[in-house]
Amino acid sequence: MRWLLVLAFAVRGTLSAGTAADLGRLLHEASFDHDECYRVRDITIFKEDIKIYLTDGHLIFSKPVAGHRIAAAFAADVDGGDGEVILLPPNRAERASLASYTNSPNLDEHFRAAMFLFTGADYDAILSQLPKNAANKKAPEVAAAMDDSWTPTLRTLADSFQTRVALDLLGAGAAHPGLFAALFENARFGSFDVIFDPSSQEQIAAGRVVQRDNQTYFDTWTSFTARSLRRNPPVRRADFDLSDYRIQATLNPDLTLDCVTRVKVKPLVDGAAAVTFEMAPEMTVASATVDGQPAEVLQRESVRDNIGQSDNQLFLVFPPKPLRAGQVYEFAFRHSGKVIHNAGGQVYYVTARGNWYPTHGQPFAQYDLEFRYPADLDLVAAGDVVADRTEGGQRITRRRTSAPIRFAAFNLGHYEHVEVERSGYTIDVCANRSLETALQPKPPASIAFPMPSRQHQPTIMQVPLEPAVQSSLGRLQGLAADVASSLEFMASKFGPPALPHITVSPIPGTFGQGFPGLIYISTLAYLNNLPGPRTAATESQQLYFDELLQAHEVAHQWWGNRVTTGFYRDGWLMEALANISALMYIEKRKGPHSADSMLDGYRSLLLEKSPNGQVVDAAGPLTFGPRLNNSQAPGAYRTVTYGKGMWVMQMLRRRMGDERFLAMLRELACRYDRSTVTTEEFRQLAAGYLPPRSDDPKLETFFDEWVYATGIPNLKFSYALKGKAPQLRLVGTLTQSDVDEDFSTLAPVEIEVSRGQTITQWVRSGDDPVTFTVPLKQTPLKVTLDPHYAVLRRL
Numbered sequence: 001m002r003w004l005l006v007l008a009f010a011v012r013g014t015l016s017a018g019t020a021a022d023l024g025r026l027l028h029e030a031s032f033d034h035d036e037c038y039r040v041r042d043i044t045i046f047k048e049d050i051k052i053y054l055t056d057g058h059l060i061f062s063k064p065v066a067g068h069r070i071a072a073a074f075a076a077d078v079d080g081g082d083g084e085v086i087l088l089p090p091n092r093a094e095r096a097s098l099a100s101y102t103n104s105p106n107l108d109e110h111f112r113a114a115m116f117l118f119t120g121a122d123y124d125a126i127l128s129q130l131p132k133n134a135a136n137k138k139a140p141e142v143a144a145a146m147d148d149s150w151t152p153t154l155r156t157l158a159d160s161f162q163t164r165v166a167l168d169l170l171g172a173g174a175a176h177p178g179l180f181a182a183l184f185e186n187a188r189f190g191s192f193d194v195i196f197d198p199s200s201q202e203q204i205a206a207g208r209v210v211q212r213d214n215q216t217y218f219d220t221w222t223s224f225t226a227r228s229l230r231r232n233p234p235v236r237r238a239d240f241d242l243s244d245y246r247i248q249a250t251l252n253p254d255l256t257l258d259c260v261t262r263v264k265v266k267p268l269v270d271g272a273a274a275v276t277f278e279m280a281p282e283m284t285v286a287s288a289t290v291d292g293q294p295a296e297v298l299q300r301e302s303v304r305d306n307i308g309q310s311d312n313q314l315f316l317v318f319p320p321k322p323l324r325a326g327q328v329y330e331f332a333f334r335h336s337g338k339v340i341h342n343a344g345g346q347v348y349y350v351t352a353r354g355n356w357y358p359t360h361g362q363p364f365a366q367y368d369l370e371f372r373y374p375a376d377l378d379l380v381a382a383g384d385v386v387a388d389r390t391e392g393g394q395r396i397t398r399r400r401t402s403a404p405i406r407f408a409a410f411n412l413g414h415y416e417h418v419e420v421e422r423s424g425y426t427i428d429v430c431a432n433r434s435l436e437t438a439l440q441p442k443p444p445a446s447i448a449f450p451m452p453s454r455q456h457q458p459t460i461m462q463v464p465l466e467p468a469v470q471s472s473l474g475r476l477q478g479l480a481a482d483v484a485s486s487l488e489f490m491a492s493k494f495g496p497p498a499l500p501h502i503t504v505s506p507i508p509g510t511f512g513q514g515f516p517g518l519i520y521i522s523t524l525a526y527l528n529n530l531p532g533p534r535t536a537a538t539e540s541q542q543l544y545f546d547e548l549l550q551a552h553e554v555a556h557q558w559w560g561n562r563v564t565t566g567f568y569r570d571g572w573l574m575e576a577l578a579n580i581s582a583l584m585y586i587e588k589r590k591g592p593h594s595a596d597s598m599l600d601g602y603r604s605l606l607l608e609k610s611p612n613g614q615v616v617d618a619a620g621p622l623t624f625g626p627r628l629n630n631s632q633a634p635g636a637y638r639t640v641t642y643g644k645g646m647w648v649m650q651m652l653r654r655r656m657g658d659e660r661f662l663a664m665l666r667e668l669a670c671r672y673d674r675s676t677v678t679t680e681e682f683r684q685l686a687a688g689y690l691p692p693r694s695d696d697p698k699l700e701t702f703f704d705e706w707v708y709a710t711g712i713p714n715l716k717f718s719y720a721l722k723g724k725a726p727q728l729r730l731v732g733t734l735t736q737s738d739v740d741e742d743f744s745t746l747a748p749v750e751i752e753v754s755r756g757q758t759i760t761q762w763v764r765s766g767d768d769p770v771t772f773t774v775p776l777k778q779t780p781l782k783v784t785l786d787p788h789y790a791v792l793r794r795l
Contacts, residue, residue, distance in 0.1 A: 020298035020318055023166050026065045027158040031151045032073065036061035037143035039078070041135040043126060045116070047180050047196035048226035049090070049204050052114075055082040058139055060146045061123060062154060066169045069123040070158065073150040074114045077142075083111045085184060085194060087206055089222045090230060093621055093708055098206070098222045100612075100620075100632065107194075107206060107221070113185040115150065117157050119168035120178025157183060162300050163314045167274055170318070196226070201236060201567060203229065210631040217631040236566070240275060241266040242363045245408065249356075251373035255340045255348075257283075261333045261357045263365070270325035277360050278312040280352035283337035290319040290329050312355050333358050343508045344437025346414045347523070350507070354407035354515055362564070364404035364674045372396050373412065380430060380503045381410040382517035404674060405498060405516035406561060411505040416473055418480040422488045425497065429480035429504040431473050431526050436508050439523065475526050479504070479550065483519075486551045489585050490558065493662050494669045497557035504550070512549045514556025514578070521550055547590070548598060551582035558669055566676035569623040572707075573682055576622075576645025577665070580653065583646060599650060599789050602643030606712060607794065610636065615712070617644060622707050623679060647792040648706050652699075654790035655746070656689050664689040679707060695764060701744060706792075711739040714794040715747055715765060717785035726777040734772070734785075736765040738794060743767075747791045749774075752782040 043054040057076035061069050076082050087107040089095045095105035102109075116122070130136040158165065161181060168178050180196040192208040203226040210217045225233055244264040251257055265275065279285070288295045299315035323329060339352035373379050375395040383399035390396070401408075415430040483504050491497060499517035507513075507520040514520075525545040555578035565571050587595035606617045610633035619628050619636035622645055628637040653661040664686055668677065671685070687699045696702055705711065719732040732749060744766055751759040751774060761774050786793070 019170055020166055020296050020316060023066055023170060024162055024298060024300060027070075027162055027165060028155060030062055030065055030071070030154050030158050032060045032071075032143070032147040032154070033063045033069075034060075034140060034143035034147060035138075036069075037139050037146060038130065039135070039137050039139040040074075040130070041133055043129050043136075045122070045126065045180075047204075048228060049087060049224075050180075050182075050194055050196055051086040052182065052194075053084045053086075055084065057081040057083065058142050058146060059126070060143060060150070065158075065165075068119065068169055070117060070119060070165060070169070071154050072116045072118075072123070072126065073146060073154065074116070075146060075149075076112045081112070083114060083184075085109050085111065085114075085182070087194060087204070087222070090224055090227070093623075094222045094224050096710070097220075097620055097624070097627075100614075100618075101208070101219060101221045102189075109184065109186055109188065109192075111184040111186040115153050115157055115183045117154075117161060117165075117181040117183075118178060119165055120180065122178075122180060153183070157181070159300070163276070163298065163316055166298055166316055167276070170274065192221075198226075201225075212631040212634070215634070217629065217634075219630045219632070220627045223627070237268070238361065238363075239267070239269050239272070240360055241268060242360055243365045243404075244368075245357070245365050246368045247357055247408070248370045249372070249410075251340070251371065251377075251379070251412070253374065254338075255342065256336060256338050257340065257356065258336045259283075259334070259357060261335065263331050263358070264328050265323075265331050265360070266328045267323040267325050270323075272323040273318065275317045275319070275323075275331075275360065276314055277317060277358040278314050278355070279335065279358045280337070280339060280355045281313040282339050282352055283335050283356060285315060285358070286334045286336065288317050288334075289332045290317070290323075292330075292332075293320045295319050295331075315358075331358075340412070345432075345434040345440060347432050347434065347436035347506075347508060348411075348413050349509075350409075350411055353409045353411075353513060353520065356410075357408070361566075362406045364406055366404055367401045367408045368398070369400075369408055369410075370396065370398045371410065376414070377412050378415040378417075378430065379410060379412040380415075380428070380505050380518065382408050382499060382503075382515065384501055401499060401517070402501075403499060406564060407515045409513075409515035409518045409520075411503075411507065411518065411520065413506070415505070416476060418476055420480050420484040422484045423491060424500065425487060425491065426501045427480065427484045427487060427504065428501070429476065429483060430506065431476040431479075432506050432523065433473070436523060438508065439527075473526070475528055479521075479526065482547075483550055483554060485589070486554045486582075486585050487557070489588065490555060490581055493584075494558045494581075494666055498561035499557075502554075502557065512553040514553035514560065516557065516561040519550070519553045519556075521553065525549055543594065543597065547586050547594070548579075548582050551585045552578045555579075555581035562674060563669055563672045564676050565678070567678065568625040568627075570677070570679045571625045572622040572641045572645045573677065573679060575641045576649050577668075579642055579646035580649035581665075583650070584653075584658075596789060599647065602639070602646055603712075603792065603795070605639045606643050606647075606792075608639075610634075616640065617712050618710050621709050622648065644706075644792070650789060651702075651706065651791055652686055654748070654788060655694075656686075656691065660689045660691070679703070683707075695762075696746070702746075705743055705745055709743075711743050712792055712794055713743060713745060713765060714738040715785065715791070717747075717749065719749075719783055721776075721779065725779065728776040728779065730774040730776055730780065730783065732761075732763070732772050732774070732783075733769050734763045734765055735769045736767070741767040745791055747786055747793070748788075750782075750784045750787050751776070751780045752784075753778060753780050755781070 037060040040054055040059045041056050045052040054074055057074055059074050062071040089098055099105045164179055177198040182194045185191050195205045197203055202223045205223040207218055207220040210219050242263055242265055246262040249259045285297050285299050288297050296318040339356050341349045343349045369381055371379050372394050375390050375393050381399055383401040386400050387398040414433045418429045420427045502517055504519045504521055506523045508523050510522050512521045559577035560574040583595050607615050610616050612632040616636050616639045619633035628640050683699050683703050714737045716735045719730055722729045746762050746764050749761045763772050
């Protein structure tokens with residue numbers, strides 16, 4: 001789960017060799033204590049906004065693990081037995097989210113059974129309530145049956161949260177409030193989770209694991225800051241500073257990657273006895289050292305840690321002694337795995353593009369990379385080549401970055417290269433010398449391309465294939481020119497990119513990813529024509545592969561690789577900024593019609609119906625980020641994040657005008673260079689670039705409607721002319737529908753009073769029709785509502 005992935009607090013205490021492995025074994029073998037089984041009545045468990053009532057039933061505690069009782073199971077298996085959980089989300093968006101799953105804005109569910117996993121003082125808190133009610137008493141007669149019934153669930157849950165439990169228990173757990181995870185069972189939902197995690201940025205969460213169309217989702221019903229922290233949320237500070245990555249990677253003939261990764265780690269808190277790292281689950285850590293001394297590693301695939309929100313696997317490193325704040329340590333890892341696959345035709349697919357080595361967070365760091373690989377392959381990566389030689393059939397290439405970057409990606413294949421110099425930047429565009437198997441001539445069929453990792457979500461697309469003879473080199477020259485042109489355009493607007501040398505390389509699929517200094521582009525973008533018959537949909541796809549994809553990924557050299565975000569609710573900003581940057585470039589290159597077509601296409605996708613019967617936009621606001629990847633609207637993340645995000649930026653652009661909007665983007669790139677920006681910081685910055693006398697000077701209404709909520713209005717406009725020239729009055733009426741009654745947006749009415757002369761009247765919509773008057777000296781030639789795509793609305 002996301003709220004358990006984003007944790008990295010310090011654990012204090014001295015650990016002995018084998019402690020973590022022993023704990024993992026104990027968790028896997030956990031069971032219940034027959035002497036700690038009770039008949040209970042009116043027991044309460046309150047965790048901030050979470051209220052749990054064990055009205056009547058049996059409760060059994062687990063045996064101690066590392067000196068701590070970590071779990072309890074409740075069964076309402078008595079006459080009149082019952083339990084109840086209540087959770088009241090604090091804001092409209094979270095209440096709407098909960099209601100979309102449960103048909104109620106508040107969670108109030110009775111349950112017949114529950115499992116509680118905890119690492120704090122919950123055992124003592126529950127035990128202290130037992131003497132207060134004479135009905136509470138030991139129940140040894142049901143202990144064996146409860147142990148047999150609940151032990152498999154306990155072990156599964158403990159395994160799922162193993163890394164978190166290890167963090168809490170292998171130090172001074174009493175000094176930390178600890179995790180509380182509850183798994184409830186009732187007739188309405190089957191099983192569902194409610195979590196209290198004090199170390200998470202959002203401490204309260206509820207949701208459910210769902211299977212749909214052979215895919216596993218974790219549907220996050222609601223997630224929010226706990227009541228005691230909402231007014232004064234704690235400032236989130238990094239706990240470790242990582243710098244100076246040195247990685248030696250060897251690619252074996254079977255495509256297995258063996259690596260030694262060294263990185264400097266500076267603790268920002270004192271006494272840390274464990275450090276969390278994450279990496280692609282395909283990679284396994286064989287050993288680790290800290291300043292040359294062996295360190296223990298606890299690495300285990302966690303069921304709940306990896307559902308829905310991340311492709312990474314969390315693991316722990318326990319140094320031989322606690323780390324001192326401010327001191328720099330060298331962590332070294334030996335790790336290996338298969339993250340490269342042969343797509344056929346000597347074309348390769350890298351699955352772990354930015355997460356093939358251990359990292360803690362996504363810090364900006366310097367990289368020194370050495371790759372050993374078969375001499376008949378080309379391998380490209382971020383950074384400048386500082387050494388390149390061949391020894392005994394192996395090519396050895398060493399690269400260094402000239403500036404701090406967040407990810408060090410690589411790609412490989414049998415490439416042709418075209419190198420272009422523009423405005424002091426070098427662009428190296430690579431193309432496969434042949435087509436992968438999926439694109440080679442064959443009988444008519446249909447293919448679906450794989451999903452990439454979490455950094456940038458792709459389009460899932462079924463592409464019809466027909467026999468066709470094409471070369472992957474078809475657009476190499478043109479693609480190189482296009483990439484160079486878009487890079488030059490954006491550098492002129494936003495300043496220097498993340499690195500001065502940028503490599504573009506192909507990847508099987510329908511997506512791209514823009515890492516610092518290395519861009520992946522779909523192999524379909526290298527074809528002169530997409531396979532299959534010519535249709536309107538194919539033409540739209542051709543525009544995507546010919547224009548939008550590479551411009552969007554080039555834009556990530558700024559948005560995501562110079563400016564970035566640190567919280568899932570802000571991630572939409574990077575995709576929206578990349579998309580609007582691509583839109584402006586395409587508009588300059590191909591004219592407004594192509595840009596308008598892109599906006600129309602995203603509008604249509606947002607208004608399509610999801611499997612739950614609602615339009616895709618209703619899946620959740622932009623700030624839900626990866627929560628939009630859910631069972632109710634499986635494709636909503638991409639459509640909302642990329643599509644609505646682009647529209648939000650387009651609406652801001654139209655309100656500001658191009659000059660102010662571009663000035664705002666340049667200031668954004670400068671002010672938050674190699675640091676994180678939040679949605680609220682972006683709002684405050686953007687508000688400073690509005691024209692004078694705006695009716696929403698802080699953009700609070702705009703963000704409340706378009707960023708923090710859902711809804712796309714239907715706007716109808718009518719007008720009449722009254723009086724006579726030169727004292728005419730245009731009386732207009734703007735009517736809004738298909739949104740909540742408190743929704744309001746600005747819409748421009750353009751009045752063409754003579755050839756080349758227009759008046760723009762901005763009108764704010766409301767639940768009731770809005771009437772406005774514009775004085776005119778003569779009869780207008782034309783009156784149009786929103787002719788230049790200034791508001792996202794239904795047509």
